[in-house]
Amino acid sequence: MVRWFWQRDKAPKRTLALRSRGDLGDATRVDFAELAPELDTFLGQxxxxxxxxxxxxxxxxRGTLELSEKEALSRAAGAALTKHREIVEIIRSRGDDPTQVMLPFREQLDAFRRKTIGVRPRETLLAVYITAGMLDDFYRAVASSYGDVGARVVEILSADDETHEIVEIIQATITSDEEWRSLLSMWARRLVGDTILVARAALRPGPLAIDDEKRVEPVFTELMGAHARRMDAMGLAA
Structure with a gap:
């Protein structure tokens, strides 16, 4: 039986802190009882x-003809694979089987990824940049709940993701055709909604109580602020 984020025994109060790629200044800290998932769930996801x-x-x-773009995408892919392998090593160091730790979440996360694959390659490229940026921010925040292990995950997720060239590709695309700017801006707005749902599912299913909403609001405010800065850097409207 799969145990999702909220399906666990009652846990002590934990602390959520969000720091987005070093550009948010002091992290906002929010005390929220039973917020973070169990450590193996967090690492598997x-x-x-x-x-x-x-x-x-x-x-x-595979679908890109331009060699320079292939090289740029390969560097970003390599950075993601490195992060994956380093988190897997943490799982192994705890005596767990990485495949078994990840397997319960494969179906749900694959479904999310399918929803963020666009009709056109540029849409999919933007989807990787937007969703990875937002969820890396969120998972760094959740990682603050896990002591030394969490600190190591923060270090891994904060490493250079080699996406600056993805930004350049998007910028060149919207500069060449103004219709792309409108299309990608609308696509990004859809991506944000789906990505926020993934993050909120880590808190608890269903609507939060009013007091809980107030306590967690600063986290999502910073999450959206970091997203807006990424969009501005590309020349897209958030």
Whole structure:
């Protein structure tokens, strides 16, 4: 029987802190009882998400004709695979089987990834950049709940993801054709909704109580602020 984020025994109060790629200043800290999942759940999801980014990027590489773009995508894919492998090593160091730890979340996360694959390669490329950025931010925040192991995960997720060239590709695309700017802006807005649902599912199923919403609001405010800065850097409207 699969145990999802919220299906666990009552846990002590934990702390959620969000720090997005070093550009948010002091992290907002939110005390939220029973917020973070169990450690093996967190590690399994974090590892499988990175594997998913790698898979999507490698598919884009196969469909790309321009050699310079293939090289840019290969570097981003390599960075995602490195993160995956390093989280897998943490799982192994705890005496667990990485495949068994990741397997319960494969179906749910594959479904999310399918929803974020666009009709056109540029949409899919933007999807990887947007969803990986937002969820890396969120998982770094959740990682603050796990002491030294969490600190190591923060270090892994904060490493260079080699996506600056993806930004350049998107910028060149929207500069060449103004219709792309409108299309990708609308696509990004759809991506945000699906990605926030994944993050909120880590908190608890269903609507939060009013007091809980107030306590967790600063986290999502910072999450959206970091997203807006990424969009601005590409020349897209958030």
């Amino acid at each position: 974090a590892a499988y998400l990175q594997l998913g980014y790698f898979e999507t990027l490698t598919r884009l590489i």
